[in-house]
Amino acid sequence: MESVEQVIERLIQWIEPLGETERVPVLESVGRVLAEPLTAPRDVPIAPLSLFDGYAAAGPLVSGNSLPVVGKQFAGDAPARLDPGTAMRIFTGALLPEGADTVIAQESVTVEDGRVRWDEDVSVGAGVRATGADTREGQTLLDRGTHINAAMLGLIASTGVASVPVSRRVRVALLTTGDELLAPGEPFAPGKIYDANGPMLEALLSAAGVEIVQRAVLPDDPIVIDARLREAAEADLIVTSGGVSVGEADLVRAGVEALGRIDHWRIFLKPGKPLAIGEVLGTPFLGLPGNPVSTFVTYLRFVRTAIDRLAGRTDPGAWPVQPLPLAAARRGGDRPEYIRVRRVEVDGRVQLEAYPDQNSGLLSSLAWADGLALVPPDARLAAGDTVEFTAFKELGL
Structure with a gap:
């Protein structure tokens, strides 16, 4: 038996990334894999701004002193001009007035008769987010192969980038097998069972952001199985549940072998020891075991790896512990x-x-x-x- 890690390494060596890219709006990029390194087109922030509500002045500011308040600076306003020896009311996210380099938090001051007073020393630059404190123009924001999440989307959007190059979606054909399977909602009949693995795998694949280009329940009919497998070979990956063991009724195995090859791997793992890996007319094929929990676990460990590898992700099948x-x-x-x-x-x-x-x-x-x-x-x-x-x-x- 091979370990989970050995099987994953085999998949990574066997499956080649698709290498096909497209541009998508940044708001649609979560879950996609970045196809090129992404660099910042500008500094963020573009100019110094206030970290909180308070008073902008020129530091350093010695405790016990006071300054006259001469105006207000709101977020979104062009920077006003601050004369030496004065302070200006400022709000969170506002650009610092020209001539100011420090912000005193409003909780740390008293205001009386139009003057602001502070009782602790304030160093130069306090309360200010400096130009480029988050990102610098030309800085690499994200590397090629990065799986974009919501935080990364926020980072990209903060630089003003409207669209990003990503790997195209992986196209998957999903096949479940057996004359005994009923779709949810169909009338029950003796000898039948409702298909659980198919809907579960469909949901897992949808969560992975793939495009399901074929979804079929295969009857125990070699002619139909052959036709469906040929159609499935137009996808980037074929995933099946059940029907690939060595039993007499496991016709999918025979169908796959007629159009390509199939290997049965015994994995040092519970649940999910049996796994079929092969190809159909050159398209990678993964045959998962039929027990639902085994299907679920082998999907998480191996199908995710194959999808990530096809999409060009740098850490295919990432498994946080x-x-x-x-x-x-x-x-x-x-x-x-x-x-x-x-x-x-x-x-x-x-x-x-x-x-x-x-x-x-x-x-x-x-x-x-x-x-x-x-x-x-x-x-x-x-x-x-x-x-x-x-x-x-x-x-x-």
């Missing part, structure tokens, strides 16, 4: 195991509570949890021992 203690003792099995957990507070301390039944067929465990905790193989963990926790929220879910 946080060390947190377990609320109860736990024993590890023969493989590393991602258990479904949620954070609880006990005596003011955040701990991880595990779902009582870790069966890989229980979708209720995923709906209950807010993340996954990694239990090493053969571990003997006591309550309070620390494990690696990954929050679903940190993965964009």
Whole structure:
């Protein structure tokens, strides 16, 4: 069996970035991958401005002195001229008047008879955000391959950039398999089950920002499977759930092998040991196991990696972890195991509570949890021992 890290490295080596780019408005760039380094076209701020409401003056200002207040400077106003030996009322975000270099907070002064007085020394530059304090013209704001988030969007927007070059969206074909599957809302019939993996994967892919170009439930019919796989090969990535094991009814496996190749990898992982990786007419193919939790975990670890690699992200499949203690003792099995957990507070301390039944067929465990905790193989963990926790929220879910 191969480790999760070995499989991820294999995917990164095997899959090549698409290399196709487009420009999008900055407000539509969250979740996209930057295709070129982005540099600042101007200083931010473009000129010194006040950090808070107060009084602008020329420093240094010695405690116990006072100055006459000669006017007001609002945010958005062109900078006024401040004569020596005077102060000006100023508001948060306003440009400093010409001749001023210091701002005294309004909480630190008294104003009487048109004069402002302060009782503590104020150094030159206090209360001022200097020109270029945030970014400098020509500075690299974000590197190529950066996955843009809301904070980064704010940084880009602060420089006045209206659009950014990004990798085009990855096109994914999503196929689930089996004559037994019903779509939600269809009348129930004996021997049938409602398709959960398909809608779940569709939601996960949508959260990843991909374009789902084909969505189909494949019947147990080799002719139909062949036709759907040929259509799916026009995408950048094919993802399936179920139908790729060595069973007699696993017709997708045969269909993939007829049009390309397929490898079955046994991964040193629970849940999600079986994973099929291959290609259909040259298009990368990932066949996920059929149990819902196994589908979910292998999507997070491997499909995300493939999508990120295709999009040119510099850290494909990024997996943020946080060390947190377990609320109860736990024993590890023969493989590393991602258990479904949620954070609880006990005596003011955040701990991880595990779902009582870790069966890989229980979708209720995923709906209950807010993340996954990694239990090493053969571990003997006591309550309070620390494990690696990954929050679903940190993965964009």
